[in-house]
Amino acid sequence: MKIISAEQIHKALNYPDLINHLDRGFARPFEMPKRQVFNLNAGTENKDAFAVLPAWSEDYLAVKAFTYFPSNYTHNKSALHxxxxxxNRSHGEPIALLEGASLTHWRTAAVSALxxxxxxxxxxxxLLLLGTGNLAPHLIAAHLSVRPIDxxxxxGxxxxxxxxxxAELSQQFHAVxxxxxxDVKLAAQDSDIIVAATASPTPILYGNWVSPGTHVDLLGNHNTDQRECDSELITKAQVFVDSKINVLNEAGELLIPIQEGVFNQNAIHGELGQLCNxxxxxxxxxxxxxxxxxxxTAISDLLAAQHVLETLK
Structure with missing residues (x-):
């Protein structure tokens, strides 16, 4: 079984190829049960979590296991491991173990751009980017590969x-x-694409700030009682999700408006896989x-891992 490090992953990947691979993979048949996310300190404000994400396609089976300890940020340590x-899908043999935190950054940004x-x-x-964490440079690189962003x-x-x-991104992308x-309100009103990747427990983006024609991408929150935008933005937008089963189990952006009675899960236009196929x-x-x-999603983990493995052959 191959052991693939973060360094090997970074060398193997680029966003145009990874996004195209995900586009093809999401269009094909796959199975993805609801992921299991366990709160390690239930009943408290501590959000430490352990999660297991399974998926399988025609060629591979995969499972990602991760821990998320947000308090690590205050100690200058990584929150995600x-x-x-x-x-192998044919006979079940384990063929590769990949470092997951770096691959998660790559696949998250690639899904956002896809x-x-x-x-x-x-x-x-x-483009307006809300958030300055480790994912931020990945998101910029990914979005620049699919739209003529200048x-x-x-x-932050x-x-x-x-x-x-x-300043760092200016050195990397000279034409941008x-x-x-x-002022988020001022920036949002003048943006074509808004990407939010924050740890904010309360809305930082409001519906009356967003101009017609804007595309909004929300990926920072995974908690049922928290959200990065208000209910008005959800009700005035055409809403799509990566996975209904997971979003409707975890995302306050949709669950809170549903609880308020201003949004219905049937109003979700569809999933990423349906867009791709x-x-x-x-x-x-x-x-x-x-x-x-x-x-x-676990399928995006599987597809990204597959792409790394096949690129390194």
Whole structure:
């Protein structure tokens, strides 16, 4: 069985190829039971968690196990630790163990950009990124590979961290103008694509801030009682998700409006796999507000691991 390190993963991957691989993989048959997320401190405000994500396709079976300890951030340590075990579908033999945290960053950003391929306007040039964590550079690189973005606004609670990120990205992507904005409302009103990847427990993005034609991607929250946007944005947008079974079990962005009686799960337009296999339409007008809520899927872990393994052969 191959042991594949984070360094090998970074060398094997680029976003155009990974996004295309995910696009093809989501369009094909796969099975993905509801992932199991266990709160290690139930009944308290501590959000430490352990999760197990299984999936299988025509060629592979995979399971990702990860721990999430958000309190690690305050101690300057990684909050996410993960491994992905890949099996041969024909006879069940384990064939590879991949470092999961780095692969999670790659596949999360690739899924975000893949959804944008179907849901944002093709001529989108202005992107607002909410969040300055480890995922931020991945999200920028992924989105730049699917849309002609020439302007990126970065917002973060820590101004110096946001400024440092903007400076680093400017050195990497010379043709793009990077800036920092402290006023989310002002930045949102002038953006074609808004990507939120924060740990905020309460809304940082509001429906009356978002202009017609905008595509919104929410991927920072995995808690039923928390959310990155308000209910108004959910009710005025065409809502798509990576996985209904997981989003409706975990995401406060949809669960809270459902509890309030202003949104119904039947109003979800569809899943990413349906967009990729063309069984549903994506963006249907230039003026529509589209919204994609992602909590992460086991099939995207499987597909990303498959792509790494086959690239390294």
């Amino acid at each position: 993960a491994n992905i075990l890949l099996f 959804a944008s391929r179907y849901l944002s306007n093709p001529d989108a040039t202005r 302007s990126v606004i970065i917002w 609670r820590n101004l110096h961290k946001a400024q440092r990120l903007a 103008n990077f800036s920092v904005q402290l 063309k069984s549903i339409a994506g963006r249907q007008s230039l003026s529509a507000i589209t919204l994609f809520k992602s909590v992460g």
